């Protein structure tokens with residue numbers, strides 16, 4: 001059974017149907033790249049997975065545990081919602097680091113609030129994670145002292161601190177200068193392994209082709225095509241996918 | 252003479268400082284409560300609060316001072332004359348003129364809480380939604396997000412407008428004399444009436460300047476303290 005299973009996920013804002021029945025399967029340790037033109041609902045999908053939006057219909061389950069079922073009344077217990085949320089992590093396009101905390105505190109804030117480990121252990125975890133994203137020397141720096149690429153790497157470390165089952169990235173390099181995208185993509189690529197299952201919304205075709213195990217192409221709120229990078233890039237079945245790919249690869 | 256005047260003015264200044272201190276003590280937290288009300292999702296809370304803030308900010312503080320000092324007494328008298336006796340008229344009949352100083356404090360607290368609430372609201376609403384969402388996806392509770400992430404950023408943003416408002420409060424304390432509370436300016440004016448001396452009135456400026464100077468230094472210090480982060 002797949003680690004992440006999404007079935008028939010729907011979401012409307014007023015009269016606009018943004019997601020119209022999304023199905024996804026992702027195995028443990030796999031990387032899924034989600035492609036699609038602007039407005040196709042990629043961000044909305046990630047937000048639904050992270051419970052920042054509540055989907056209207058469909059189901060989301062992780063490791064066999066049903067986290068969301070649109071046919072049941074909405075979960076009102078905030079504590080339960082928070083517990084479900086912790087199965088997922090989200091790295092934002094705009095980093096959203098906490099400006100008043102230094103890098104280490106950004107990474108460890110949530111763990112410190114959970115109080116499940118001792119402060120020393122938590123500090124250790126934070127240092128290891130910053131080292132892992134190549135920022136061991138920036139522990140005490142504040143976000144404004146960092147480049148965009150460094151900020152995004154801190155944000156990745158922060159998301160990893162809670163060891164989510166599925167880590168989501170929403171266009172992690174779109175807000176960066178072109179020369180800074182490489183360092184962030186390298187970090188994400190470095191996370192690939194049996195411990196990290198990742199869903200990456202991206203416009204970086206090279207990255208998707210080389211790193212992802214699975215490509216999902218979204219269009220108008222549905223999964224238009226899904227397959228391995230070879231299948232989708234080499235021989236797209238849907239004309240919409242082909243049109244999208246030829247357009248972005250031209251650029 | 253100079254020493255007599257100084258002593259008298261010091262007494263008045265003491266009253267002004269009391270008005271200032273008590274107003275801040277209660278208006279700072281009350282303003283936060285009002286700002287939450289004016290940002291409430293529930294219209295039954297939001298609309299009355301907004302109307303209230305509009306009335307308070309839209310009328311002179313002097314008028315509010317007079318209303319709070321004379322209002323309860325007038326209502327009490329009026330209620331006593333009503334024929335029909337019931338719980339409400341009995342209750343209103345018991346209203347009497349309140350102590351002058353108390354009236355000043357109540358009026359100042361309400362007035363300044365409303366001004367502060369608008370500054371807080373502006374500060375809170377200026378924090379990007381991404382900050383809340385970053386906290387949410389990390390599994391934080393609403394109070395954790397507010398107190399550990401949002402609050403300090405709001406404080407940093409509102410220090411300049413708050414310092415303006417608080418310095419205005421120093422000078423607004425002189426309005427207390429309209430209902431004969433013996434604050435700084437009242438005491439200085441007494442010298443005009445009793446001795447024909449005008450200079451004590453201008454001498455009061457020294458007190459206000461000194462107080463505002465200290466406050467300015469304090470706010471500069473706070474701004475510096477919060478300079479370590481941007482955002």
Ligand SMILES: Nc1ncnc2c1ncn2[C@@H]1O[C@H](COP(=O)(O)OP(=O)(O)OP(=O)(O)O)[C@@H](O)[C@H]1O
Pocket residue numbers: 013016018036037038039040041042043044045
């Ligand atoms: N909170 C909202 N209220 C109303 N409409 C929304 C909301 N969020 C998203 N939408 C609409 O949903 C559609 C899909 O938005 P979404 O952000 O998911 O697209 P996207 O695929 O991430 O696009 P992009 O590549 O530009 O980031 C858009 O038409 C957008 O206007």
Ligand SMILES: [Mg+2]
Pocket residue numbers: 042043044170171
């Ligand atoms: Mg998007």
